Amino acid sequence: MIKAFAKGLIAQFGRHRWQIHQNELLVLMYHRVLPKNHPWLDLAQPGMWVHPETFQKQLQVLKTLFEMVSLEEWVIARQTGKPLPKRACAVTLDDGWHDNHDFALPVLEREQVPATVFLTTSLIGTRRHFFPERLIRVLLELIKRDQLQQEPWLESLVTANANKPFPENGPELAGFLDSVVLAAKDYSELDLRSKLTTAEARLDLTEDFDPPDLLDWSEVAAMGATGLVSFGAHTQTHLRLDRPYEQQLLDAEIVQCKKELLHHTGQDQALFCYPNGDATPQAEALVQQHYPAALTTTRGWNHRGSDLHQLRRIGISEGNGAGRDFLCRLSGWV
Secondary structure, eight states: OHHHHHHHHHHHHSGGGOOSOOSEEEEEEEOEEOOTTOTTTTTSOGGGEEOHHHHHHHHHHHHHHSEEOOHHHHHHHHHHTOOOOSEEEEEEEEEOBHHIIIIIHHHHHHHTOOEEEEEOTTTTTSSOOOHHHHHHHHHHHHHHHTOGGGSHHHHHHHHHHOSSOOOOSHHHHHHHHHHHHHHHTTSOHHHHHHHHHHHHHHTTOOSOOSSOOBOOHHHHHHHHHTSSEEEEEOOSSOOOBOSOOOHHHHIIIIIIHHHHHHHHHOOSSOOEEOGGGOBOHHHHHHHHHHOSOEEOOOOSOBOTTSOTTSBOOEEOOGGGOSSHHHHHHHHTOO
């Protein structure tokens, strides 16, 4: 009762309703837009997706509260001293999922809302995948074969998070798998990839997924041709930049990524988005050298004086709905 009352107050009087601040920018972080019958729903991390219908309702709510802007155009206006909207909102989608083209784009077009899609450039047009999807596939295959003990590192992650019987399907399974993925992030990205490659070879799996779940460059071009979608850099391979990697690897993930994006999209002022929000000082310095702005996963709003290379965002998923809970989420307080 008290929690519901508090949410009602935040929805009615939260920051998204304030009129006292000037030149504020709210950046929303989406990932996947999946219909209710999509085969990956029971396996996808709960905070990673939203249904197209919910996405459209959310955009409709946002249009009543904000001036919906292109993030790139807002950054350019900030840099050049041009007038900024009193209260702006920018939509971003991370990673470059195929469903961004099939299900997010039609909603953006219907609502005429601009968005920035951050691409992992060397994975676009391939059947390769990120570590969470690879880990989930390996884990489910090991359990199916009753061979989890063959991968002690993965067995330990499951044991640490298994306080009840392994769920077979549905939201319980998705939540369980999400907890294992989050725990796996204690390993470095390169270590995880190596462990998964070994496990896949033992199980006679490949790193490739069929059908591919990421965009190809023709779909990127089609999205860009609408005039609503622009593209940013999300590294070459979604490397979490939380470790002191060798300069050659950082150059590939950060600098070469920008070159690939320019080659395929023609965008020479692309923004950067840190995978998982992680960044060492070394990575931050390289990003500042090559990109006009960068986005984090730190929750909050931005304003005229915000550091352009530490822009905050608020993550949105199906669990936020499009009503009171969504408005509470926009406030940045919950």
